[in-house]
Amino acid sequence: MSPHRSLYFIIVLVLSLSVLLGGSPLPAAATGQAVTAATVPQLLGQVGGEVSALYFLNNVDPMLDHLYLSVGPRLYYFTANLLDPANPLTLVGVSDVLPDIIRDIQIMPTLGRAYVALGESGLGILYFNFTTPGSPAVLKLYDTPGYANKLWLSGDYVYVSDGDNGLLILSIDDSFNVTVVNTYDTPGSARDLYIGEIIGDYRPAYVADGPAGLRILDLTDIHNITEIGYRDSAGYAEALDYITNFVFLAAGDAGLQIINVHKLDDPIVLGTCDTPGHAQFAMHYGGLIYVGDGTGGLRIVNTDTLIAPCEDGFFDTPGLAADLGWYEGLVLIADYSGMRLVNSATLEESPPLEITLLPDKLSLSGDHAYLADPWQGLRIVNTADPSAATLAGSFAPPVTAHEVTVAGEIAYVAAGAQGLSVVDVADPSLPVAITSVAAADALAVAVDGDTAYLADGADGLLGIQFTAEFTPTETLLLDTPGYARDVVLQGDYAYVAADDNGLQVIDRWPLSAMSIVGGVDALDRSLALVVVGDLLYLADGDAGLRIIDIADAESPVELAVYPLSGTAVDVTVAGDLAFVAVQDKGISVIHIADPQHPFELAFIDTPGAARGVAVDGDALYVADAQGGLLIYSLPPAVYTFSLPLVLK
Secondary structure, eight states: OOOOSSEEOOOTHHHHHHHHTTOOOOOGGGTTSOOEEOOOOOEEEEEOOOOOOEEEEOSSSSSOEEEEEEETTEEEEEEEOTTOTTSOEEEEEEOOOOSSOOOEEEEETTTTEEEEEOBTTOEEEEEOOSSSOOOOEEEEEEOOSSOBOEEEEETTEEEEEOBTTOEEEEEEOTTOOEEEEEEEOOSSOBOEEEEOOOBTTBOEEEEEOBTTOEEEEEOSSTTSOEEEEEEOOSSOBOEEEEETTEEEEEOBTTOEEEEEOSSTTSOEEEEEEOOSSOBOEEEEETTEEEEEOBTTOEEEEEOSSTTSOEEEEEEOOSSOEEEEEEETTEEEEEETTEEEEEETTTOOBOOOBOOOOOOSEEEEETTEEEEEETTTEEEEEEOSSGGGOEEEEEEOSSSOOSEEEEETTEEEEEOBTTOEEEEEOSSTTSOEEEEEEOOSOBOEEEEETTEEEEEOBTTOEEEEEEOTTOOEEEEEEEOOSSOBOEEEEETTEEEEEOBTTOEEEEEOSSGGGOEEEEEEOOSSOBOEEEEETTEEEEEOBTTOEEEEEOSSTTSOEEEEEEOOSSOBOEEEEETTEEEEEOBTTOEEEEEOSSTTSOEEEEEEOOSSOEEEEEEETTEEEEEETTTEEEEEEOOOOOEEOOSOOOOO
16 A cells, blocks of 8 residues: 655755765765755646546435536535526535545435545545535545445445555544444455345445456444455456346456345356446436446446346447446446536537546646647647646647647647647637648657657658648658657757657768667656657666766766666656656656756655656646646755855
């Protein structure tokens, strides 16, 4: 279990102490001078994130229904009139940023409480007021020992499917003190649960237990939990639903399984339906089973014959279907790319709630951040006030976007198999397509004047020269070794991160004669890079950050390799600091004043997977694939080493 997700700061003073105690010496840059460290970056603003959970509550007051929606690390609270297609939802409030992505939402309306499962960060308790609408207030954060996936409220207890920790039962008093009542360590990884009613001598709990399939526990005495029975699943047991002797199990790549649990000690698989994607949840409603099938969207399974269930229809969600709700023949779908409202009979969709942002990479220009969203294309955020950043505009075609570069009023979008899109962003709220250029797998783009250079996957480096009207006049494809992931320009050279073929140095001038003139082998997978002066900083996957001297571009020399705790996927540099996006681990802040002896100053544990990073002035911008756009302050240094540092 990782620590509570928050901002972690590693004080480098321990390095100096290690010197005094005979440990490893400090970098040579520290000799004879004070080494300045950055303070903890503070979160200023956040926009978007994946929609992974919802809770629809109707008839809580005479006039309005209520919708609670997870959007990345925040809880959104709406009043709802879903039968009004023009204005189905009214935003009431948004919670503060929570330490992790919300995985589940459960509501206790009588107390005005929302309970949220926060993955590695455990359980969150928030308060809302029906009579005085406003943003839900965070009352309590409780770090469970495992990974909080789903919650169940019953009586005085909160039941948590807590990943490798199994089933966790908590009691919470009126002062929000949390007491662990009991834990049952299931053999797999508890993903979902259903607490049933008393059946004979048992009160069964049904647990979707990952690799261990379906586990059935007896909760008659919650202080003495025992396992009654189990059934292995063909796939990974992700989630379940229950109705009178039947469990409907979402079993990952194995699709839907229907299990007869009439005999609790001997459950039997009656039938299966192999859905095309990865079954992530299953819910029974109106005689049908609705399966959230990952990239397969929403699959609807007819259970007239339980032994041979068959697909009755599907709705192709643009993102990954993650949760469901119901109202008057409408299906509410929490899809990573937004909230969808679909007619269950016709499968026609009302206009989606577009509040999500699932970025891979970003570029900054003026008062706006331009984000490449693999699910939704180009997304533009107004950052004039970072604490109140808002989504300003979108450019949907192409839907896929891997990276964006802005030059003046023009955005160049690397859009995978859809090639390069050139977009007029003079009005960021209303981007307009100018032209597009075909490519095999455009992953990154760099621009110099009238020429754009595409990192084009397996095809290599694609150079495109435009007229003033953005008509391509000359193109050249250079077949670089490996898989071209990123490209930056410096002088007459293009530097390409070529995956397992490392760094490739390209003489790019003239375009018609581009050629490879140098390079550095990969240690793992060269994924992204940035050039500052004569130094190149390379995010090299599991190998970490590499610093390379390119004073002689055709004979680059490696100065240092700094290992990180995860996979380095992006990097930017500001002054003496390098900021490295390390996927699920967050952002590593590395001191690089002495490029031969870098060391980590601080670490920011972002809510999801940090994929892109950029710095503008005193603000750090992070593209988090689940948490949206995160904006952190970069305050001036407030402490220095005061101990004499003399290195021999």
